[in-house]
Structure formats: structure tokens, C-alpha cells
Amino acid sequence: MTAIGEALQQAGGADTPHADTPHADTPHADTPHADAERVMRIGEVAALTGTTPRTIRYYEEIGLLSGGDTRVLGKHRCYSQAEVDRVHEIVRLKELLGLSLEQLSQLLEAETARAEIRRELHATDDPGRQRELLLQSEGHIANQLTLVRGRLAELAKLEADLSERARRVRLRLEELGA
Amino acid sequence: MTAIGEALQQAGGADTPHADTPHADTPHADTPHADAERVMRIGEVAALTGTTPRTIRYYEEIGLLSGGDTRVLGKHRCYSQAEVDRVHEIVRLKELLGLSLEQLSQLLEAETARAEIRRELHATDDPGRQRELLLQSEGHIANQLTLVRGRLAELAKLEADLSERARRVRLRLEELGA
DNA sequence: ATTGTTCCTTACGTGAACGTCAGCTTAGCA
DNA sequence: TGCTAAGCTGACGTTCACGTAAGGAACAAT
Numbered sequence: 001m002t003a004i005g006e007a008l009q010q011a012g013g014a015d016t017p018h019a020d021t022p023h024a025d026t027p028h029a030d031t032p033h034a035d036a037e038r039v040m041r042i043g044e045v046a047a048l049t050g051t052t053p054r055t056i057r058y059y060e061e062i063g064l065l066s067g068g069d070t071r072v073l074g075k076h077r078c079y080s081q082a083e084v085d086r087v088h089e090i091v092r093l094k095e096l097l098g099l100s101l102e103q104l105s106q107l108l109e110a111e112t113a114r115a116e117i118r119r120e121l122h123a124t125d126d127p128g129r130q131r132e133l134l135l136q137s138e139g140h141i142a143n144q145l146t147l148v149r150g151r152l153a154e155l156a157k158l159e160a161d162l163s164e165r166a167r168r169v170r171l172r173l174e175e176l177g178a
Numbered sequence: 179m180t181a182i183g184e185a186l187q188q189a190g191g192a193d194t195p196h197a198d199t200p201h202a203d204t205p206h207a208d209t210p211h212a213d214a215e216r217v218m219r220i221g222e223v224a225a226l227t228g229t230t231p232r233t234i235r236y237y238e239e240i241g242l243l244s245g246g247d248t249r250v251l252g253k254h255r256c257y258s259q260a261e262v263d264r265v266h267e268i269v270r271l272k273e274l275l276g277l278s279l280e281q282l283s284q285l286l287e288a289e290t291a292r293a294e295i296r297r298e299l300h301a302t303d304d305p306g307r308q309r310e311l312l313l314q315s316e317g318h319i320a321n322q323l324t325l326v327r328g329r330l331a332e333l334a335k336l337e338a339d340l341s342e343r344a345r346r347v348r349l350r351l352e353e354l355g356a
Numbered sequence: 357a358t359t360g361t362t363c364c365t366t367a368c369g370t371g372a373a374c375g376t377c378a379g380c381t382t383a384g385c386a
Numbered sequence: 387t388g389c390t391a392a393g394c395t396g397a398c399g400t401t402c403a404c405g406t407a408a409g410g411a412a413c414a415a416t
Contacts, residue, residue: 098276
């Protein structure tokens with residue numbers, strides 16, 4: 001496939017990038033309430049997010065992922081659905097906005113804080129503290145929105161330019177046909 | 179400035195990235211019709227496009243820029259406004275779509291062909307040939323549009339997600355305030 | 357207990373996209 | 387004609403974002 005082909009396909013997504021674990025995830029739920037907070041290992045997370053274990057470890061290395069605070073060195077990393085979500089978010093923002101991982105780690109300060117905030121929101125009864133946390137959240141999201149909307153505007157302008165070009169070419173073709 | 183700051187500013191553009199040529203472009207038009215097809219050298223092009231001479235040479239090296247077909251080796255490269263436009267286009271697509279330069283060179287086949295097409299369109303009187311050229315142009319633009327619109331859709335979805343999140347946080351804040 | 361698969365850490369390798377330095381030539385000007 | 391700023395051609399260095407390989411430990415199943 002050509003490079004442009006890849007670029008065009010890039011919008012589709014949802015492919016099967018590599019087969020790491022051959023037999024799929026255990027279909028029969030052996031343990032009760034298994035789906036809610038299943039503990040996953042790195043290979044599964046990688047497969048679910050369309051990345052590789054190496055990538056996940058790298059993201060941990062540079063501080064994008066926590067990588068199991070309480071994990072004993074030398075033992076397996078274990079992840080929950082929350083980490084999967086985060087990796088998905090990382091990939092999405094990275095591809096869509098073309099940000100470097102350093103920029104992302106700053107932007108994702110929002111997400112990092114969100115987990116913390118959710119925990120603390122449920123833990124505290126102090127309305128003042130809750131207010132503070134929510135305001136922080138709002139600020140982070142606003143940051144992301146600013147970035148995304150800026151990109152949207154630029155892309156819209158590009159689209160307009162291209163449409164205009166296409167229109168002109170069509171006009172000339174009609175002239176020619178007439 | 180923080181990385182996120184840069185990312186947020188990235189939408190603004192139009193900064194002065196570096197001062198290469200101290201005294202600006204000769205303000206007095208010595209030669210007549212100077213602005214139409216001024217011949218520029220690499221430093222000026224770099225300054226105008228917010229890049230560096232090295233970058234321009236690199237783009238030439240990998241085939242993204244022609245770099246003066248008729249240029250004698252060892253002599254200075256010279257550029258016209260067309261090259262400046264092309265570099266601008268490259269930078270724009272690269273940043274906005276996050277494409278690799280190889281992908282870009284495929285996508286920009288359109289632009290490459292356009293110059294050719296414009297020349298040939300004026301050179302030939304054969305309507306059949308003209309039709310063919312215009313159809314080619316149309317195809318290339320359509321390719322670009324597909325790519326851009328795909329991105330636009332993805333970004334719009336992201337924006338919607340973020341807005342939804344922001345809405346929820348605001349709701350909780352109102353609850354709290356009430 | 358053995359075995360096969362997945363994972364661990366460490367460390368070196370890689371491709372893209374330039375940056376940077378050296379040594380020399382060209383172009384504009386005084 | 388001489389000077390200086392800008393450009394030229396190698397060629398090596400660098401950062402990012404991982405890939406890959408080696409040697410060993412951990413888990414699941416038998």
C-alpha cells in the first residue's frame with residue numbers, strides 16, 4: 001500500500017495491528033463481577049489499545065503512565081480499565097493533534113488529576129474542597145478544548161481552501177465541456 | 179514557556195522564529211515589476227516560511243522541493259514565490275495533519291503536478307489534453323479533501339466528547355453551589 | 357515438578373527530521 | 387579589488403518514539 005493510502009486509511013482505524021495473544025480473552029466469566037475491574041497485564045492492554053508492550057513501558061518510562069505504583073520491581077505490571085482508557089486517550093490525541101509526548105504529558109495533566117479528583121471527591125465531604133477540585137477539572141478540560149478548537153478552525157480553513165480549488169477546477173472543466 | 183503553552187500557541191502561528199537576515203527585504207523596488215517574480219535565496223525563503231535553510235535543503239534532498247532544476251552545482255539556490263507557497267503548504271499540512279514527509283510527498287504529488295499542469299494548460303490547445311490534466315488535478319484535490327475531512331470528523335468527535343465532559347463538571351458545580 | 361507462554365530489566369539499534377560544525381565558494385558592496 | 391555576509395557541500399551529532407535482542411523471572415496449565 002502506498003503512503004498516501006495509509007494516510008487515507010488512517011482515518012478508519014480499528015484494525016488488528018498485531019496478534020500477540022493468540023487465544024482471545026477468556027470468554028467464560030469464571031470470576032464474578034469480572035468485567036468491572038478485571039486486572040490485566042501489559043500484553044492485553046497493548047492489544048486492546050492497538051499498541052505494543054514496549055510502547056506501554058515507554059509511556060511509563062517518560063511518566064505518561066503510572067505503571068502500578070505499588071508494583072514490586074521485577075513482578076508483572078497490572079492494569080485496570082482506567083489505564084486502558086488513558087492509553088486510548090493518549091493515542092487519540094497524539095494522532096489527531098500531532099503532539100509530542102511531552103506536550104501530551106502536560107495536556108494529560110488533566111486526566112492524571114481527574115483520577116485523583118474522583119477519588120478525593122468521593123472521599124471528602126468538604127464542599128469547599130470539592131468545589132476546588134471541580135474547578136481544576138474544568139480548567140484542564142478548557143485547556144484541551146482550546147487546543148482542539150484551534151485545530152478545528154485551522155482544518156476548516158484548509159478544507160475551505162481545498163474546496164475552493166476543487167470548485168475552480170470543476171468550473172474550468174465545465175467551460176471546456178461547453 | 180511550557181510545552182502546553184507552545185501547543186496552545188501553535189494555533190496562532192505568525193511568530194518571528196529567528197532572525198537570519200537582519201536588514202529586511204530591500205524596501206525600495208529598484209527593479210520594475212520586482213514583486214511579481216522576485217528571485218529569492220534560501221535564507222529569505224526560510225525566514226518567510228518560518229523554517230531554516232537546513233530544512234529547505236533537507237526537503238530538497240528528499241525530493242519534496244525541486245531546488246532549482248537548472249541550478250549549477252556549488253552555486254546558490256534561487257527560488258520564486260511558487261517555492262515559498264509550496265513550503266508553506268508543506269509546513270501547514272505537516273503540522274495540521276501530522277503526516278510524515280514521505281506521506282506528504284505523495285500527497286503533494288498534487289501540487290507538483292499542478293505547476294506542470296498550469297504550464298501545459300497554457301501551452302496546449304488540445305482540449306482533450308486539457309481535460310485530462312484538469313481531471314488529474316481534480317483527483318489530487320479530492321484525495322486531499324478526503325484526508326482533511328476525515329480528520330475534521332475525528333476532531334469534531336473529540337470536541338464533542340470534551341464538551342460533554344465540561345458540561346458534566348459544570349452541572350456538578352451548580353449542584354454544589356445550590 | 358515441569359513446561360510453555362508471557363513478562364521483567366537492561367541495553368543497544370533505528371528511522372525520521374532536522375541541528376551543527378568545518379572548510380570553502382559566491383554575491384553584493386565600497 | 388578586497389571584504390563580509392550568506393550560501394555551498396559533506397559529514398557527523400541529536401532528539402523522539404519506539405524496535406529488538408539477551409538473559410532471566412513469573413504464572414498458568416498439566
